[in-house]
Amino acid sequence: MDYHIPVFLVYVLGFIHLLGVAAAIHALFTVRTAQGAIAWAMSLFFIPYVTLVPYLIFGRSAFDAYIRARRQANREMHNAIADLNWRPWIEEAIAAKASEAYGALRALRRLGRTPCLANNRVGLLINGEATFTEILGAIRDARHVVLVQFFIIHDDLIGRRLQACLMEKAAEGVEIYVLYDKVGSHALPSAYIATLQRAGVKIKAFATRKGLINRFQVNFRNHRKIVVVDGEKGFVGGLNVGDEYLGDDPRLSPWRDTHVWVVGPAVASLQESFAEDWYWAARELPPLLLPDHYPEDGVLCQVLATGPADPNETCALFFLEAIHSAKRRIWITSPYFIPDEAMLAALRLAVLRGVEVRILLPARPDHKIVYAASSLYAFEAVRAGVRMFRYRPGFLHQKVVLIDDHVSAIGSANMDNRSFRLNFEVMLITVDADFAAQVEHMLDADFALAREITAQDSERTHRLQKLGMRVARLISPIL
Template identity: 30%
Template structure:
C-alpha cells in the first residue's frame, strides 16, 4: 500500500510540474499565470481540477484558429491600403480625426478596423427607442436580414421580432439568424424549427453540450449586430429581451445604449457578421449584393472594431488604453461590470493625476451582485488618484460607453472587464465626431 501511495504522489507531482511548465509557456498576463500557478500548488487536487476545467486556453486555440485565419484573410487587403491613406490623408473639416489619428492607426493595425467616412449615426438611448427603430427597419427589409445576438428571449419583443423575421423569410427575404449557445440557450426548438420552415437559416454559436458545461463558459459571442439590406445596421449593448424596455422586477429600469448606422460603416458590420457566419455555418457569403453602394449626405467618421479569442490582439482594450492615455481634457466612462486589467486602472489613475477630468459611472445595483462588489474593490485607488466615481441609482445602467475629450466616443458590447477584453467576441463602434460625442456626453451628465 505504501508503494502505491508513493507512486501516486510521484505521478501527482509530475502532473503538477508539467502543468505549471505548460502554463508558463502560454502567452498570458503575468497575474493570471501566477494566480493559476499558486492555485495548483497550494490547493491539492482541487487546484488541478479547476485549472483543467476553467483555466486552459486549449479550446480557444483549437476552436478559433480556423476562424481567425479566415477573418484575417478577408480584412488584411482592405486595412493595408487604408493604413497608407491615414498616414498621408488630409482630414480637413474632421478635427476629431486629426486629434485622434493614432487611435485610428492602432485599430487598423491590431484588428484591421477600417475607418469609414460617409455615415449617418443615430443614438438610441434606451430599449424602447431601439426596439421601435429595429422593428420599423425590419418591416422595410427587401433583400436580406442578418441577425447576431448574445441573448434572444422569446418574450413580447422577441415574439414581435420573430414574427417579422418569419414573414420576411416566407416572402423570400434572406434571413440569417445567429445566436449564442449559452446566452440564448433557452431558445426553444419550436422557435428554430419555425424559422427554418419559413426559409431562414439559423445557427448557434458554440452550443453548450453537457456534461462538458465548464468548457463552454468562456469564449462566448457577446456581439449584438443587425444588418438590413446591407444599408442599415445596429450595434451596441442591447439584447433582445423585454427587460431593456420594461425594466427588471428587482433592479428597476434597465438602461442601455445602441446605435443605428447608415453608410459605409454598415459594410464593416456586415463583414464582421459574415466572418462569424462562416465560422458557425461553414458557408462563405461574399456576393456584392451584401455590400451595396449607399451614399450618405452626412459624413460622420466611424470605425467598427471587433475583438475576441480569434484576435491576435486585445484590440478593444488597447483602444480604450490609447484613448485614455492620450486624453487632453476629459474621459467619461459608463460600464455595468468593472473588473479591468491593471493597464486600464493605471491609465485611468495616470490621466487623473495629469489633470484630465476622469469620470466613471458604475451601477449601484447589478444583476450579478458578486461582480458589483468586485467592481467596488477598484474604486478606492481610483478615488485617491482623483478619478470621480459615481453610482447610477435610477435602475440598472447596462451601457458600455467611453467619451474622450468630447471628440471621440465608443459605444458597443464590450464591458470594462477581462471577460470582454480576453474571452468574449465583442464589437464596438468608434465615432470620431464632436457633435455626436457631445450628444452622448449630455446623456452621460
C-alpha cells in the same frame, strides 16, 4: 473494509492534487496575462478539488488551436470576398485623415481591421423600447437581406416578437441570417430555433469548437450585437434580446442601456464583422450588399471589431489609447469594472495630466463576485483621483466612452478582462462634435441619477466586506 476507505480517499485526493499541479503548470504556460496565470496556478495548486472543473470551463484561455483555426477561417472568408469588389471606402477613408480629433487616436488606424470612414449618419437609441422599436421597424421595411447577431436571445415576449418579424419577412422572400452565441443563449429552446428554420430563416449557433471538453468552454464567447438591414442600415450597442432589457426584471429594473443606428459606409464594416462570425459557424458567406449611394456628408465612423484571435489585444489597446488620447475629459460607462494594471496606470496618468476622468458603474449587482471585485477597484481609482459613480435607479448595462468634445464609442465591450482578451466584441467609434454633444447630454442625465463614490465609502466598509472584495479581486483576472 473500513480500513481501506480512508486509504482510498487519500489516493483520490492525491490524484486530484497531481492533476491540479499539472493544470497549474498548464496555466503558467498558456494563460495570457500574468495576473490570470498566477490566480489559476495558485488556486489549482492549493485547492484543485474546487478549481479543476472551473478551469476546464473558464480557463485554457490561450487555446492556441482555437485561435489558429479562427484565424484560418478569417483568411478563408476574406479570400472568398476578395473578388466581390468589397470595401467600397477608399475615397471616404481619405477624409478621415484630415480629422484632428481622430488623429489624436493615432493607433486606431492600424489597430482596427477596418478604417475610419466619412459620410455616415448616426443616431442614439436610449434603452430597450427605443432600440427594439427601431430595429423591428427596420426589419419590417427590409427588401433583400437581414443579418441578426446577438449574444443572448430569449424565448420571451421580445424574443417572440423578433421571431415573428423574421418569419414574416422570410415569407416575403427576404433572406434572413441569425447568429446567436451558444453559451450566452444556452436557455434558448430548440423549438424556437426549429420554428425559424421551418420558416426559411438561416440560424446558427456560435460555438468555440467541436469536442467533448470544448462543450464546457465559456471563453471566446461572441458578445457582439449587430443587426444590418439590406446593407443600408446597421445597429450596434449593448442590448441583447430579452425582456429584462426592456426593464421587465424587477430585481434589475429599470434597465439602462444604449444602442446606436448607423447609415453609410460603416455599415459595410458591420457586415464584414458579421461575415467573419457567420463563416466560422457555417463555412459559407452571407449575402453582402452595398447601397447605390451614401450620404454626401456626415459623421466619421470606425467599426472596431475585436476578439481573442486578433494579433493584438485590440479591445484593451483601444481603451488604453482612448484614455491616453484624452486632453480634457474621458467619461466611461460600463457594467463591469475589472481593470488590469496597465488600465489603472493609464487612468492615474490621465488624472495627473489634468483630464477629468469619470466612470459610471451600476449600483445594483447582477454578478455579486464581479460587483465585489469592481468595488475594490473603484476605491483604488477614487484614491487616484478618478471620479467614480454608481447609477442608482436600476441596472446599468450600457458601454459608452466619450473623449473630449468629438469622439465617442458605443458597443458591446465592457471594461474587464473578458472583453479585453476573451470575448468577441464590437464598438462603433464616432468622430463628430454634434453627436458627441448628444452623448454628453445622455451621460449628464445618467450622472445626475448616480451617487459619487468617495474615500469615506471605503473607510465605512466593514472589514468582512473588504475581505470578500479582496478574495473576489484575487480571482478577478479569470472572471
